[in-house]
Amino acid sequence: MKGLYYQQNATALEDMFFLQEMDNVSPPSDYHVKLQVKACALSPINTKLVSEVMLEKESVPVGREVAGVIMEVGSKVSFFQQDDDVVGILPLDSQESGLSEVLWIHEHNLVLKPEKISWVEAAGAVRDGLSAYTALHFLAHLGPGKSVLIMDGASPFGALAVQLSQHTGAMVIATAYNHEDKQYLEKLKPSLARVLDLSKSKVDLAEACLEETGGLGVDIVIDAGVILYKSENSITKSQPLPHKHDIITLLSVGSHWVTREENLQLDPPDSHSLFLKGATVSFLNNEIWNLSNAQQGKYLHILSDIYIKRQHLNVFWPQLDEPVPLYEAKVVMEMVQKNETRKKQVVQL
Template sequence: MKGLYCRLGQTDADTKFVIQEMSLPANVDGHQVRVKMKACGLSPLDLKLLVDLGIQRDLIPVGREVAGVVLQVGSLVSSFHPDDEVVGILPLDYPWSGLCDVIDVDEHLLVHKPEKLSWICVAGAIRDGVCAYTALHTHARMAAGHTLLVMDGASTFGLLCIQLASYHGVKVLTTSHTPEQHTFLEKLQTSLARVIPVFEGSSDLLSDVLEETGGLGVDIVIDTGVRLQEDEGSNGNRLPHKHEVISVLGVGGHWVTSHQELQLDPPDCRLLHLKSASVTFLNQEVWTASTVQQGRYLHILKDIMEKMSSGILGPEPEEAVPLQDATVVMEMVQRCQKKSAIVQF
């Protein structure tokens, strides 16, 4: 059984992705479920996080968003039966690559896949779906009547945030990074209060948000990264500056950031204090790195599948790549030349 693994080097340039032969146990025991893979999502490896968690191996498995068909179940499994269609995210310390033909997974990491959804759709959306739920429900505590600003609404994560918030009665504003993204967002069936262009020569983020909110600012901001210095990211797809984000927040607002190394200067902290606003960090691995709230995590996965099946959540379809191209594509994903990819078996 072959799978895709990352072989670490002394530098990032020396890191390679290789196909490695692995073998599964002869029997499926306990709470394990043997699954035949149908699709697998590829996302960048956070090598620093693995070191922080003490997960150090010569070969790191690649491909953790998995979807497939149950072949066998262990003697203690109660949630699944052979031929069930399942989807889930493999934990950080999982020993096998999700790009193997067959893998063994603990039943408590999987949920049923609705029949009407494609393998590619669920494998490509499950990670961003969990992130959207974590940002909006766990961190921001969104409620009907709130006003939300989603940065980069055309991304899969941004789009799911928009759809989930709109479903719960939240007024949503978003930003577009290109004219094509702006057109796409304006044509969404999900109602948007405003699409704010932030590409070169476009309007000012702060003035547009204040105009739309009557000068009050928004209740929630969700970013996909921020600039710490004014001269960072001078290209067309610029990230918002941290002071811009704080400025658009209203009194009692919540800023959910994906920036791992955010640094706030005293004036930034002073402005947050004056607004009685808060900052929380969105760690997309928090659910799989700890099993403290495993039941809640499974509830999130089930709700994502239900809302995708009913059409409430509908990520843009992504074209799958064949298995033989997985190594090249994963190198592009790791170098941030491609945000993510889906491999179809």
Template structure:
């Protein structure tokens, strides 16, 4: 069978993704499950993180968010039986590519897939759901009555944050990067219950990003928000159009209320002494969002499985409604992954 792999490039050349022939071991591990893959989500590879964890391989497997059907179980597997539909995320050091027809995976990395939830939908949204849960539950412990500012709410991750927060009674503000996404965010409604807008205020930063602080403070009566979740940060004044859509780090700290929490996905964030002083005066905190920590460490395996189970259950009943990703066939996987890696925020789903 064949899988998709990243071949380490030399001299910072373009990343190269190749289809490689592979095979599974003859015997299944005692706690492993053999799964026939039905759909696989493609997300950007964090090559620096892989290097930091000491994973050194000529070929790095690509495609880790998988949905499929159990074919065979190890002799000590207690959670699953053959023909069960399952979803999960392959660990960073997995030898298997999620685009293989059949993979072996530890039972403690999988959860049952609800019958009415499509494989393509869950494979495309599982990672973003995990990120949203990690940010809102694990890091900031959101509660009803909190106020949340989500940057770029129309992104797949931002949309998950908005829907999850609204379900728990949080007031949500968000930013839009284009007129089309602005209209989309203003028209967001829950699938069940009172059909009030999910977002209390959509702030169009494509017009003038300098309005962000004044609009947020106006909306919160000058108090600021309890939680900010970014999708990238400007560390200094940038000239490029894409960077100008991102908030400046000082603006994010300025809109935080007393005791507020800032969750950032910016891996190389640097705060200057005035920024730290402002955080201190507000008794506010900042957290780095690294969703890979769940599979990189087994310290909280039970909580991780609980999160995955809750995500798929909320998707199946319509509480979480990700934007549908158009599935691409396997023969287009290489081109799709190159696009995902180049654009970073883009996602793709391959249907097998």
């Protein structure tokens, strides 16, 4: 039984990921279930976070977004039964790779998968769905009538954030990084308020958003990274990013800026502008729920609601590529880590 692992001290990307045979692991506790994995989604590894949290580990399991069938339950498991279809995210300190055919996972990391949702769709939506839900509801307090700007709206995360915003009754503006992304966003139903193609230099993000909102500004901004200094060129980034001053300019009074830029730096003039607008800045950390169990119930509620909305309300349709066989997992994971894929990559076991 093989699993994919990340080597922390690797000197080259080609040596960063490796497949390794795993021994049959015994159940860690009476609260664990034995899962037969049907699909596992791949997401980039935050190498900085992993190095800070897992200092003593040389290798870390890869593939944490899993969907499968429960084969066996521990004596104290109360949420699930044998043969239940489930989906969830392995904890950050998991010893097992989600690309294993069989693994043990604590019941508090899983929720039931509706029958009508495929294994690949279930695994492909769980992480980005959780991030979109966290950004819009938990951090930005999304509500009907709000105006929302979602950067890189055609990405796997952006697509789910757009869908959730539209479902809630918000006016959505999204940015695209190329013509294909723009076409995808323009075909969404209901139609977005506006799609801005940032690959065209003539597009002024702040001006376009202020025009769309009658000069009032945007209530919620979900970025995909920003340029911090004027000397920093967006060409050095993998995508054309806006400057942080553009984001601050287009914010409305009492607005929420949710950033995925973990190294965001605000100078005193920036802070003063945010102060005058009464705006808040929140950081979207994908691992916030796994780093603390203080709100485990809310975490499981969010996961469950993702699939309820997907089944009954036509929300949370993931941007999926063709399923990947297990023998191609290492090569595909290297592409994911280098941000060379636009759609969500899911390994079908």
